[in-house]
Amino acid sequence: MRALALHLGLLAVLLALHFALPAYHHGNVARVMVLASYAIGYNLLFGYAGLLSLGHALFFAAGMYGAGLLVQHGGVGAGTAVLAGTAAAAMVSAAMALVALRTRGVAFMIVTLMFAQAGFLTILQFSDWTGGDEGFVLPQAGRMLWGNDLSTPDARYLAALALFAACLLGSLALARAPFGRVLVAIRENEERARMLGYDTQGHKRAAMILSGTISGAAGAAYAILFGYVGASFAEVQYSILPLLWVLLGGAGTVLGPFIGALFMFYLIDLASGVTSAYMLIAGVALVGLTLYAPQGLMGEVRRRMWRGLP
Structure with missing residues (x-):
């Protein structure tokens, strides 16, 4: 009950911030919530199952383009587009799983990276449909859901909050469920888990x-809520970013992806206002956190203050 109260409390704070934040931060927090949902999907594979993937940009992009192309060329609505993008990411992740899970360790990382690069090159190859490097902007008519215009700040924020709430509470339930506990057992000692009959x-x-499905849902939501679909979201950096967010926030913790995404987003935002070499400041901060909080921010809270923190 304490854990549930903590996570519901975070959602209540985010809802209250909807009415209090100035326009600039209102838009930023909405973006962070969508990216944090993406990181929650990554955390499931890396933080709980212990599988280090470098190909999650493919899932994010599959959801984004699955939704965006239907809106752009098919004229469908936002709800149908998000469902289609999520389904596309689920199918892509199932196909990758069949091949990538035949490998382990570094080989798994390389295979997932190659899948992601193949997806990126495919987007560039079919530039007549995807817009290539430039991407495309979604028409406002395709960003309507049940009569609500998701391009408006209020509707966008609340939709991002709804997505984040579903991902957060779903992750919390999974962490406490037998399935989540088996994933942790596999992460810690796969041979022993296999010997126990799993x-x-x-x-x-x-x-x-x-x-991959959760990551794809985040990609589809990003396309609809922010109105842009571009090949940059399929590049390697969008496979590295969720890894950084999860490591900073605390791998294997439910709140870690959100804390890491929020910290990294505002660290870069504030540093870029001080110097053009803002990545240097971000890099120094990341090295410091790695040295003094190796388990991530929420991981250190769990180690030092609350052993039962999920």
């Missing part, structure tokens, strides 16, 4: 598909 390969496959 289908470790099946659990990892399910984790990868669920992780």
Whole structure:
């Protein structure tokens, strides 16, 4: 109950901020919530199952383009587009799981990276449809949901909050469920989990598909809420960013992805206002956190203050 109260309290704070934040931060927090949902999907595979993927940009982009192309060329509505983008990411993650999970360790990282690069090059190849490097802007008519214009700040923020709430509470439920506990057992000692009778390969496959589906839902929501679909979201950096967010916030913690995404977003935002070499400041901060908080921010809270923090 304490854990549930903590996570519901965070959602209540975010809802209250909707009425209090100035326009600039209102838009930033909405963006952070969508990106944090993406990081929650990544955390499921990396933080709980212990599988380090460098190909999650493919899932994010599959959701983004699955939704965006239907709106741009098919004239469908926002709700149908998000569902289609999520389904596209689920199918892509299932296909990747069949191949990538035949490998382990560094080989798994390389295979997932190659899948992501193939997806990026495919987007560039079919530039007549995808817009290539430039991408495309979604028409406002395609960003309507049940009569609500998701391009407006209020509707965008509340939709981002709804997505984040679903991902956060779903992650909390999974962390406490037998499935989540088996993933942790696989992460800690896969051979022992297999000896205890668990289908470790099946659990990892399910984790990868669920992780890709959540990431794809975030990509589809990003396209609809912010009105842009571009190849830059399929590049390697969008596979590295969720890894950084999860490491900073605390891998294997439910709140870690949000804390890491929020910290990293505002660190870069504030540093860029001070110097053009803002990545140097961000890099120094990241090195410091790695040295003095190796388990991430929420990981250190769990280690020092609350052992039962999920």
